[in-house]
Amino acid sequence: MDPKLTEVTQLFARFKAAYSRNDLDVCANLLSQLKVLLTKFPSLPPSFQQTPNAVEELKLARDIYEHAVVLSVKMEDQDAFERDFCQLKPYYMDTCGIIPPSPEEYPILGLNLLRLLVQNRIAEFHTELELLPAKALDNLCIKHAVELEQSFMEGAYNRVLSARQAVPHETYVYFMDLLAKTVRDEIAGCSEKGYDYLSISDAKEMFMFSSDQELQQYITEEHPEWDVKNGSVFFQKAKESQPCKEIPAAPVINQTLGYARELERIV
């Protein structure tokens, strides 16, 4: 066996051990070493050289990146998640026919969809979705994310929040928690547009907080521009609404006539 491959395999074994021990710092450390080592393999994307060890190397690399994605969820690091997922993705998309599909593929793809939903990047969510084959939609993990998105779009926020109980994979919990906040932001955005003010009790119900305190904290953290007085929350609708821009009719007409005149002159 190739010595490099052996080295990586051994290191990866130590990483898995640390991972099962939930020793996240050691994991992160080992992981970055692993990634550097991986760059030495010529068979990995983007070069995809056909070496005798290609299949093993690809499998190993995919495994490492899958663990890296999950690790980033555990460490609650969204940037790292995105990075690792992007690097993992070529193994899913471009290696068909070289290595067998991974069992972790759909859960991780679903996780990514969920992340996009949490970050409110709906356009990218749909782009990713389109890239998936039709039969992938039947997968539980993907289906979960798709349903969430539908509820989210319909405004059935309660369904979104209740879906937390029915996660298909334990790693999803982290994102489901974050999703609640995303939903709340959405509601806040709508309320701002829809109402001049709301009574605190209404607002509490609307934002799905259990106590006034939580509401108060949310407002000071996220929307310090809102006023809370006389038992009501005042939105700053008036401030935001900008005067409608006037259509510059006269200049446009003038310019068009000018062009017409010039055209006539040229001939």
Add this chain to the structure above:
Amino acid sequence: MAAVATVSSASGILAMLQEPAEELKLHALASLNSLVHLFYPEISTSIPTIESLYEDEEFDQRQLAALVVSKVFYYLGELNDSLSYALGAGPLFDVSEDSDYAHALLAKALDEYASFKIRASKATEGEETVDPRLETIVERMLEKCILDGKYQQAMGMAVECRRLDKLEEAIVQCDNIHGALSYCINLSHQYVSHREYRCEVLRRLVKIYQTLPHPDYLSICQCLMFLGEPETVANILDTLLSGSKDDALLAYQIAFDLVENENQAFLLNVRNRLDSQTPGQSNPDNASVLSDNQTGNDGTTSTEAAGDVQMGDDTTTASGNAHTVDPKEVEHADRLAKIKAILSGEKSIQLTLQFLYSHNRSDLLILKTIKQAVEMRNSVCHSATICSNAIMHAGTTVDTFLRENLEWLSRATNWAKFSATAGLGVIHRGHLQQGRALMAPYLPQSGAVGGGSPYSEGGALYALGLIHANHGEGIKQFLRESLRNTSAEVIQHGACLGLGLASLGTADEEVYEDIKNVLYTDSAVAGEAAGIGMGLLMVGTASEKASEMLTYAHDTQHEKIIRGLSLGIALTVYGREEEADTLIEQMTRDQDPILRYGGMYALALAYRGTANNKAIHQLLHFAVSDVSDDVRRTAVMSLGFVLYNEPEQTPRIVSLLSESYNPHVRYGAALAVGISCAGTGLSDAISLLEPLTSDVVDFVRQGALIAMAMVMIQTNESFDSRVGAFRRQLEKIILDKHEDTMSKMGAILASGILDAGGRNVTIKLLSRNKHDKLTAVIGLAVFSQFWYWYPLLYFISLAFSPTAIVGLNSDLKVPKFEFLSHAKPSLFEYPKPTTQQTTTSAVKLPTAILSTYAKAKSRAKKDAESKANQEKAMDSESKVNQEKTTEDTSGSTSGKASKTQEKDADAMQVDATTEKKAPEPEPTFQILANPARVVPAQEKFIKFIEGSRYVPVKPAPSGFILLRDTQPTEAEELVLTDAPATVAASTGNTAAATGQQGSGSSAMAVDDEPQPPQPFEYTS
């Protein structure tokens, strides 16, 4: 498993860029660098990230980041950004990479660098400094080209980027230095538009030339001439003259080549310097020492110092050596005398005259037809016919037609008489020794009040100028006196023109004062000529006299004077390019349309033959926007002057203008094509002119006919069938009673131009070395003024140059020598002579019976004079064919008549006994004998026969060629030149020598000389 995987997205790699570990970033950059051509759209969104990597001082692969960014920008089409990052990439940017990216960026870098350099040369020093990284890239590229042996590429880039040091490096390292140098000279003339810089390049080239062990003196001297350094040329010539016989031959060849460029002032300068060096050189003991000196040092100043020392010695030794006749000294003196004769132009003029005289093939029947067709009372057509005759016989000294038709000629009165007399000058052009004697009957008689009319006297002075054009040392004094002694404005007119022509470009102060005095008399007729004369005198000097002339042009009321002056001003800036811009600006902005019109000429002449984009742009602008038709016409016509070095371009550029609604613009377009494509027979040009020859406006037809003749000159029907059609069209116009006078005049002139100089000259504006021929360009410029003043028509004779190969031995004599023309003879032969029924001249039945029939017929129709002419023609032809048979020298008419038919291929078979080599109706080659007519299109077929006795010094296919004799011990066989050598002074006033005309052709070579025209009396 065999499926080859490819990456579908760069997002993975981009994500890797965000990793904290350096190695990963590096790996990502390397991957991106190789994939950028596939994923640049994706990568473009991450450019800020990569840029920040590049700007990160700590990051050790900043250059790789820069390279990636540069590539992305390249694919996005942002070449400027791309280049600036590629510069940041330093050595990683691989100049030898064979990719679109590398090619595009290198081109961009070169452009950028070149424009920097150009700006830097214009701006004051230190204002802008070139990015050193850019410089490094360009240098790396140049070095690579030199290493790869792509020397021409390297030279081109070096010239473009103004890196003369690199240019020198490339040339020196090149395996074929001579080839490289001549390539560079070519390059600098064709592509370096900035005059000063071109001089710099040439200076550098000369420097390189001089370091070579075997310098190519021919090319050096050409460069030096352009640079205007007569003393260096004189030194080189002097060295060569004191060398071996071959060196002397080379010196002669150089001198001939210099003469061809017609730069009178320069040639005089060289000659005078040779003079001043003679005392030193005549001392045989020191000559070799001195020549060693000269080859040793680099040329210019130190040799003069040496010369001075020699002079000091000489004063003491010369007297002692005087009586001992040293053969070496005699030889040197002899050589010096010869080279001075060449430099003065006399030798080449004399040889040209001999050639044109002996090879004259003009067709008097054409003139006769014209004469008969033209109404006597129509003076325009009458003088056009006289002019046409003059052009047809330009430089041949054959004035048979005039002498035959004295009665008819005498109908020319007033200015027509002026023109007619001037026409004699054209016919006798270059007849330097006898010029004055020939014109004597018409010249103003000093003291005595001759009965001559002022018109013929003025015309005679103008004629003298034409005879001595650009070689007027001998006649200048006489012309000045004539100018001073007269107050008749017609004579002043002639004298001013004559003086201007004779002292062309010499900038002689005294002559200038004389002409200026005439100008200040404020007489319209004399003033116009004075303006032109001043311009001729000051051609190409860009002297401040121009502003003086401009001021007077503003002061005077006479349009004629303004016009003369504005043309004169234009002449002064001849060839000065950017230097002339201020003056051009001043003239083109003037309120007076005549001055703007002069401005057009100034543009044309300052940028003559440069195809300068700015000038073309300006001219086109004026051609469509000026309010005055005169200015527009001239602007279009001027395009012809600017573009004559690239004749293929002109028809394309003026094609739209030739369809303009404005007849003046169409006229200008026709002449522009005529001027720039003159003598080329270019198919595009003919196609453009063809519709214009049947334009609805008469003067457009006139211009188109003249232009067409200029284009088709020396092209025969078998080369382009449209020539025949054109000849028939001319005939039709001339014979048509209802044709407008203007177009008739055009047709008459066109017939003259088509057969100019006895069918042995062409219009050439560029010499063989691609230098502009000053006299020719000036000639055409003034010629184009005939729109206002018909006598100026005769200026076209300045543009004629003989199409001949003349081989010369070391005695500057013409030895027997043969060479090969590797093409069908019919392609380049003379047009067939017209027959009596000219309208059906095209049909000739190919039978032997016709041949005899034609003989009889031609015998019957010939009168005594035309017979004599044909004898001459025949005689020359017999020399061409190298016939040794003597039967035809008997002078029997029938024998000669049969020989006139030799050109007819079928008749040839009948008369095959006289032809040594005519086995096939159409051989694929032709042996030509020295001196021979070689038309420009034929030049590429000329080959010198190997193993013949004489070897050319320079293998040029035309002009004067010095021949090295490989068997110097054997007696040389010279070609007898039946030249118009001397004219007895007494014959001037005697009656026409009728007896001489009939004298036997065998003796013709020795004593048959053309007679001066009989002084015809005007019945006024």
